[in-house]
Amino acid sequence: MDTLQFDGIPEFILAAQLGSFTAAALQLGVTSSAVGKSVSRLEKRLGIKLLHRTTRKLNLTHEGEVYLASCLRIMEELRGVEGSFLSGVAEPKGRLRIDLPAAFGRRHIAPMLIALARRYAQLDLTITFGERKVDMVNDGIDLAVRIGDLRDDPELVARRLGEQRLVICAAPQYLQAAAPLQSKADLLVHDCIIGWRSGLRKTWLLTNAKGVVEEQEVRVRHEFGDGEVMLQATLDGAGLCQLPTWLVAEHLRSGALVTVLDDCAGATMPIHVIWPHTRYVQPKVRVVVDALLAMAEQHSEVFGGR
CATH class of the missing domain: 3.40.190.290 (D-Maltodextrin-Binding Protein; domain 2)
Structure with a gap:
């Protein structure tokens, strides 16, 4: 694997989160100009502009927001894998963003998720409600529940919960x-x-x-x-x-x-849980998918049987 493809990513993540090359440099123990040059090389390699630079603050471009979300998701996935190696147990941890149908999600799924988070102290939730189709990868959504027919998308994995x-x-x-x-x-x-x-x-x-x-x-x-x-x-x-x-x-x-x-x-209308396709399913995703499947099995009056 070409290690150069990771050059500039840590600098970009810190600079984007802190809004400053100087603040990122202090954390990394390098100079501000070194951070700026690393990000510039990353932008040149990608062929896109990631940051708008002003004298006071750095602001993400639209492409920068998409790239940052992907970088953070990958870094969190790596931390999850390392944590499971160290502990020997794949404990769900980190922030999980879940998008749910409004009324159905509020009534039936959100209470279960909140109860699940009480069981796992390191599992943090971000729950949004909407009926629209979303770009899960670019919007940084880890899991979604959808009611209705799904379009065929090789980037997504779907499990039927019921109807x-x-x-x-x-x-x-x-x-x-x-x-x-x-x-x-x-x-x-x-x-x-x-x-x-x-x-x-x-x-x-x-x-x-x-x-x-x-x-x-x-x-x-x-x-x-x-x-x-x-x-x-x-x-x-x-x-x-x-x-x-x-x-x-x-x-x-x-x-x-x-x-x-x-x-x-x-x-x-079918009810599915969907998530982005990846070789490694993070423990936080797996535990919620398993909980949803168990819930669907136990509450046929809600999910209509499978």
Whole structure:
């Protein structure tokens, strides 16, 4: 392996984190100009500019931010491997960034992760919530849970946790006051509550007579960018909503909500945990993946079985 490819990386990491060649030089025991020259050689080798230099402070370029995130992830992975060699036990340690679907993640996964971190004193969590597709490598995300079909990506590893089953439901008071609901075509005249998605068609996923899932146009009354708000509006009688069973099960049991169009409303969506492909899976990643798989096995009412 060409050792030159690592030249300048320690200097770059420290200078970027401290915002100063001088501060980095003090930690490394060299001169400020030596640090600056090392970073310049690294930039020349990469063919990109990593730092904006001013008389007061260093600022990362966009490419510098991406490169720094990759360098930090690799350094942490090396420390994890060395630590497991020294201790003989692959103890999960370090910061783990996990991106979760908003309502599902807050209700079901985040509490488990917090409990897991109490078991492992050196495991630190950064949990974010979002539904959008992310660039896990460039965004520095170690693990993500996603609901829906995944695109084929050789840079990612995926394990199926289960599936999300969708139902169409409404509060009894809404159904009593609304027009009869006998077929999916009636969704074009009813008040429908949907999740807000920029630029996407206003459709729900329904199954046809052959069991094939199709998109069905609906008449949109309200759009909300949060599943909990969608649920509350449905409970308040604001209209029909297509929601996952893990979100509405208790309200269906109590009668606060009732399902409609059951013969065509049972579409499902897979639930996966995904992480960047690497030859060495860090202990902090492995322990969370194992915990998620165990959770999915134990809570079929949430994950719909596997």
